[in-house]
Structures are given as structure tokens and as C-alpha cells.
Amino acid sequence: MRRLALVLALSLSCAAACAAEQVRAAAPFTSISVQGPISVTVDAGKAQTILVRGNDRFVSGLTSEVVNGELRLGMRDKNLSAGKGEQRVLVTVPALRAFKAEGAGETLLNNIRGERFDLSYRGAGRLVINGQVKSLKMRAEGVGEVDAKALVANEADVRFQGIGDVKVHAKDRLDTVVQGMGTLTYYGKPRNINNSVQGIGSVDAGD
Known part of the structure; x- marks a missing residue:
């Protein structure tokens, strides 16, 4: 019983340590560029937010910056895989005009509208x-x-x-x-x- 309790405690501790969320601040953008195996979900037509979700290594290793109205997402370690599961970047934005991606991630773009x-x-x-x-x-x-x-x-x-x-x-x-x-x-x-x-x-x- 004592051993089982220890295993459960360690499992819960690992789950807490391996799961992380981070809100990123950014200048306004209307386009997104993704470099690397990064999974992204974008919901257009909403106020701008950026939420990075995944294990600590993924969250700390993801880079984000806005250059000339373009949000650029990448990984500091080019050999780091985004892995599977809940490791994802969640973006909401009032309007998205362009999207560019190079890599092997899974991307979902919702409610894209415009000329x-x-x-x-x-x-x-x-x-x-x-x-x-x-x-x-x-x-x-x-x-x-x-x-x-x-x-x-x-x-x-x-x-x-x-x-x-x-x-x-x-x-x-x-x-x-x-x-x-x-x-x-x-x-x-x-x-x-x-x-x-x-x-x-x-x-x-x-x-």
C-alpha cells in the first residue's frame, strides 16, 4: 500500500512538472510564420492572444516574435521534436491574412475571412x-x-x-x-x- 501511494505521488508530481502553459505577449499581427515541428491552432475573429501549451521543454524552447506584422514561431533547439499530445500553440487574432509553415506539425486555421x-x-x-x-x-x-x-x-x-x-x-x-x-x-x-x-x-x- 505504501509503495502504491509513493508511485501515485510520483506520477502526479511528474504530470504537474511535465505540463505547462504560458501566455505570450506580442505586438499586433495579421500573418503567421511557423518553422519546425510545431502544432498550431488559430481562431480568427477574436481578440489577440497567444497561449503555449505542453511540457516544460517545449514551452521554454518555443520562440515567438512579431516582425513587420508577422508572428514568427520557431524552436531554439532545431533538433527538438514537438512530440505528441497537448503540445500546441493556441492563437486567437482579429483577422489573419497569411499563413506560412515549414515542418511536420498539425495546423488548424478556423474562421478565416477577408478579401x-x-x-x-x-x-x-x-x-x-x-x-x-x-x-x-x-x-x-x-x-x-x-x-x-x-x-x-x-x-x-x-x-x-x-x-x-x-x-x-x-x-x-x-x-x-x-x-x-x-x-x-x-x-x-x-x-x-x-x-x-x-x-x-x-x-x-x-x-
Whole structure:
């Protein structure tokens, strides 16, 4: 019984030591750049906040700064993995105009709205985005997945290179260039479509 109590006490102590949260102050920003295996959730349309959640090593090792209106997230130790579980950066922002990521993290962008949104994604992670914009410009490269099916755009300009999977939603016009072995699936039944495929990749209608 005494040994069991000691094990439970040590487990609770480790859980407290391994879990941490930190609120970060930052100047106003309308775009985000992520470098490294960092998982991020962004909720647009809310007051600006930045919350870093994870173990002590992740929280203390994450860097954040705003340069020319862009929030830049990275890791001090380039060899440090963000790991699995609840290690994540939670961001709320009034409006997000652009997002760029290089790495293998999992990204969720919610309620993206506006005239134009620029998205650049490179790596082996997964990005899911929803909202409504007039114009979407997307650049994707690598073996990851970019799911923009729930981001309804009037016009979309997509350049995709690699062996990953991309989904996009355009109502009026869709321009695509696919290089490599990847698959691009489009939704929204756009009236004007201009596709170019270089390699054995494909561009397919999803509805």
C-alpha cells in the first residue's frame, strides 16, 4: 500500500512538472510564420492572444516574435521534436491574412475571412482550414496534407509540388499547377478551370 501511494505521488508530481502553459505577449499581427515541428491552432475573429501549451521543454524552447506584422514561431533547439499530445500553440487574432509553415506539425486555421488569403505550406504535416474569402493563393510542397475544402473561395490560385494531398474549394475560378505525384481535389464546381499537370499527379473534381 505504501509503495502504491509513493508511485501515485510520483506520477502526479511528474504530470504537474511535465505540463505547462504560458501566455505570450506580442505586438499586433495579421500573418503567421511557423518553422519546425510545431502544432498550431488559430481562431480568427477574436481578440489577440497567444497561449503555449505542453511540457516544460517545449514551452521554454518555443520562440515567438512579431516582425513587420508577422508572428514568427520557431524552436531554439532545431533538433527538438514537438512530440505528441497537448503540445500546441493556441492563437486567437482579429483577422489573419497569411499563413506560412515549414515542418511536420498539425495546423488548424478556423474562421478565416477577408478579401484575400495567402497560404504557404511545406513539409510532412497536416493543415486544415475553414472560412470564406474572395481570393485564395496557395503554395504547397512536400508529402503533407492541406485540406482547404471548408475554406470557400470565389477564386483560387494553387501551386502544388510533391507527393502529398491537397483539397481546395473555389466557386468561380480555379487555376492550378501540379508537379510530381500528388493529388489535388477541388470542390465548389468552379465555372472557369485552368489546370496544368506536370508528372504523374492528378487534378480531380470532388463533387
